[in-house]
Amino acid sequence: xxxxxxxxxxxxxxxxxxxxxxxxxxxxxxxxxxxxxxxxxxxxxxxxxxxxxxxxxxxxxxxxxxxxxxxxxxxxxxxxxxxxxxxxxxxxxxxxxxxxxxxxxxxxxxxxxxxxxxxxxxxxxxxxxxxxxxxxxxxxxxxxxxxxxxxxxxxxxxxxxxxxxxxxxxxxxxxxxxxxxxxxxxxxxxxxxxxxxxxxxxxxxxxxxxxxxxxxxxxxxxxxxxxxxxxxxxxxxxxxxxxxxxxxxxxxxxxxxxxxxxxxxxxxxxxxxxxxxxxxxxxxxxxxxxxxxxxxxxxxxxxxxxxxxxxxx
Amino acid sequence: xxxxxxxxxxxxxxxxxxxxxxxxxxxxxxxxxxxxxxxxxxxxxxxxxxxxxxxxxxxxxxxxxxxxxxxxxxxxxxxxxxxxxxxxxxxxxxxxxxxxxxxxxxxxxxxxxxxxxxxxxxxxxxxxxxxxxxxxxxxxxxxxxxxxxxxxxxxxxxxxxxxxxxxxxxxxxxxxxxxxxxxxxxxxxxxxxxxxxxxxxxxxxxxxxxxxxxxxxxxxxxxxxxxxxxxxxxxxxxxxxxxxxxxxxxxxxxxxxxxxxxxxxxxxxxxxxxxxxxxxxxxxxxxxxxxxxxxxxxxxxxxxxxxxxxxxxxxxxxxxxxxxxxxxxxxxxxxx
Numbered sequence: 164x165x166x167x168x169x170x171x172x173x174x175x176x177x178x179x180x181x182x183x184x185x186x187x188x189x190x191x192x193x194x195x196x197x198x199x200x201x202x203x204x205x206x207x208x209x210x211x212x213x214x215x216x217x218x219x220x221x222x223x224x225x226x227x228x229x230x231x232x233x234x235x236x237x238x239x240x241x242x243x244x245x246x247x248x249x250x251x252x253x254x255x256x257x258x259x260x261x262x263x264x265x266x267x268x269x270x271x272x273x274x275x276x277x278x279x280x281x282x283x284x285x286x287x288x289x290x291x292x293x294x295x296x297x298x299x300x301x302x303x304x305x306x307x308x309x310x311x312x313x314x315x316x317x318x319x320x321x322x323x324x325x326x327x328x329x330x331x332x333x334x335x336x337x338x339x340x341x342x343x344x345x346x347x348x349x350x351x352x353x354x355x356x357x358x359x360x361x362x363x364x365x366x367x368x369x370x371x372x373x374x375x376x377x378x379x380x381x382x383x384x385x386x387x388x389x390x391x392x393x394x395x396x397x398x399x400x401x402x403x404x405x406x407x408x409x410x411x412x413x414x415x416x417x418x419x420x421x422x423x424x425x426x427x428x429x430x431x432x433x434x435x436x437x438x439x440x441x442x443x444x445x446x447x448x449x450x451x452x453x454x455x456x457x458x459x460x461x462x463x464x465x466x467x468x469x470x471x472x473x474x475x476x
Numbered sequence: 477x478x479x480x481x482x483x484x485x486x487x488x489x490x491x492x493x494x495x496x497x498x499x500x501x502x503x504x505x506x507x508x509x510x511x512x513x514x515x516x517x518x519x520x521x522x523x524x525x526x527x528x529x530x531x532x533x534x535x536x537x538x539x540x541x542x543x544x545x546x547x548x549x550x551x552x553x554x555x556x557x558x559x560x561x562x563x564x565x566x567x568x569x570x571x572x573x574x575x576x577x578x579x580x581x582x583x584x585x586x587x588x589x590x591x592x593x594x595x596x597x598x599x600x601x602x603x604x605x606x607x608x609x610x611x612x613x614x615x616x617x618x619x620x621x622x623x624x625x626x627x628x629x630x631x632x633x634x635x636x637x638x639x640x641x642x643x644x645x646x647x648x649x650x651x652x653x654x655x656x657x658x659x660x661x662x663x664x665x666x667x668x669x670x671x672x673x674x675x676x677x678x679x680x681x682x683x684x685x686x687x688x689x690x691x692x693x694x695x696x697x698x699x700x701x702x703x704x705x706x707x708x709x710x711x712x713x714x715x716x717x718x719x720x721x722x723x724x725x726x727x728x729x730x731x732x733x734x735x736x737x738x739x740x741x742x743x744x745x746x747x748x749x750x751x752x753x754x755x756x757x758x759x760x761x762x763x764x765x766x767x768x769x770x771x772x773x774x775x776x777x778x779x780x781x782x783x784x785x786x787x788x789x790x791x792x793x794x795x796x797x798x799x800x801x802x803x804x805x806x807x808x809x810x811x812x
Contacts, residue, residue: 438559439558
């Protein structure tokens with residue numbers, strides 16, 4: 164590896180952070196009031212559940228699969244948290260553990276039967292939605308007090324949402340990018356045959372990654388319901404596409420193995436801020452979806468340019 | 477859209493109450509709206525724009541901006557509300573995507589000293605004001621009207637809305653309550669018209685052959701014209717059909733009235749309820765004592781107000797009314 168190769172590479176890994184910084188500066192310029200403890204908290208607290216859902220999606224993308232059910236899964240978790248978890252904590256915890264188990268089994272099913280994950284998870288999205296409606300036919304319920312207290316925690320100096328995002332990103336980064344086991348997990352997405360030949364069980368890897376995704380999906384649901392204090396069967400349906408966009412925006416790729424946990428967290432925050440930015444710009448809602456797409460395309464185009472520069476060297 | 481005669485709705489009154497106008501002249505009010513994809517919501521936003529721009533130029537409030545989320549999702553609207561807090565609005569008028577999923581954001585707004593007034597799609601968070609629609613009363617009013625017209629009673633056909641939706645259950649419950657109080661009436665058939673003329677027409681045509689003579693059809697709005705067409709196609713006499721303020725329904729009614737003196741009434745919720753919410757928010761900012769739960773009056777059209785309503789309703793639209801400061805005052809007083 165020559166020193167010359169390093170520049171585009173560093174640029175590429177810095178791109179998500181740079182886009183976040185640019186967006187933040189633009190928001191502070193438009194709305195100076197946002198440049199405060201209170202303001203940053205309001206801007207970013209809803210990014211915490213999105214970041215967790217994005218990481219869940221990232222685990223699935225790591226093994227070259229795609230999860231189209233994460234939005235309805237997070238909604239279902241929110242419904243459990245707003246009903247069983249506060250009324251019958253034991254049942255609630257068992258249900259949440261059961262959810263993670265279902266995710267692990269899905270991983271096994273997809274691997275053993277060699278099914279396309281898109282089809283399986285698309286089907287599951289309807290199952291989760293149906294279960295949510297059964298559990299909570301009309302919007303309501305109350306999040307457990309400790310959950311609300313946790314999400315409303317007033318940490319000194321830096322808002323809780325920022326600390327949470329950093330901690331989540333770092334923990335996953337250390338586990339997936341810096342540990343030997345993490346390298347194997349990522350390798351199973353990039354080159355499954357090589358990993359299998361080296362003696363690793365691909366089944367176990369798939370199950371691990373899906374279980375991790377389920378785990379982070381549960382955390383996302385809990386964080387969300389802690390913020391909203393009450394649930395709705397449709398509360399997080401948007402997270403499916405947001406989480407995929409977040410992973411890609413954060414430097415991940417669809418090919419498996421090429422992911423970045425810190426990038427994914429930053430991607431989720433960038434997407435959240437993009438919405439606020441457009442709203443501060445007073446852009447008509449008819450244009451907002453398009454403008455959000457334009458921001459995505461802009462960042463991805465920049466990445467393509469950097470990739471091309473990398474290839475040319 | 478021209479302003480409808482206020483007499484059309486239950487609350488009359490044209491003279492503005494002697495409200496302290498100057499007190500809110502520096503206040504900023506925002507509309508947080510979750511959806512703009514149908515004619516009702518478009519009319520709602522139009523009414524807001526019309527009434528509030530005048531209020532701003534008159535110096536009643538400093539600003540009244542409308543914000544609609546790009547997608548009809550609770551999480552997105554929660555983020556929108558948090559943005560509005562940051563933008564320093566003094567009051568947020570809210571048509572919510574979910575009665576509960578915005579509670580956290582609404583609470584945060586209240587904690588920041590912002591007045592939150594929800595209408596149509598109301599929120600459960602106790603710190604917010606609610607301008608709710610009494611759909612049950614609307615259903616009951618229909619039966620009461622029919623009972624006045626036909627003291628001897630008869631058979632009723634009920635056209636319901638979209639199955640499983642709260643509004644459908646409420647209106648239907650009101651209709652059944654009304655029938656229970658007027659024992660001379662009997663509901664002999666019930667179909668789902670999904671608040672759409674074509675669906676209602678098909679559903680009514682399907683059930684008609686099995687029904688005895690129908691005295692009146694009680695509806696939920698958006699289904700009266702379809703029902704009339706179904707009766708006509710089956711060659712049966714046209715019963716009394718309650719209308720729901722849609723332009724095609726009013727036009728058909730006018731046509732029948734001119735031809736054979738047909739009589740009925742039409743009732744629904746005016747999209748201009750957003751302007752009522754605006755004035756309520758303004759009254760709260762003005763320091764007035766306002767109960768947390770208010771009930772919005774229906775927009776009812778009767779035989780004598782039909783021509784005027786039809787004139788002001790755009791083709792394909794819904795009859796509308798914009799509320800004034802005095803109207804809001806009446807609603808507030810009515811709830812105290």
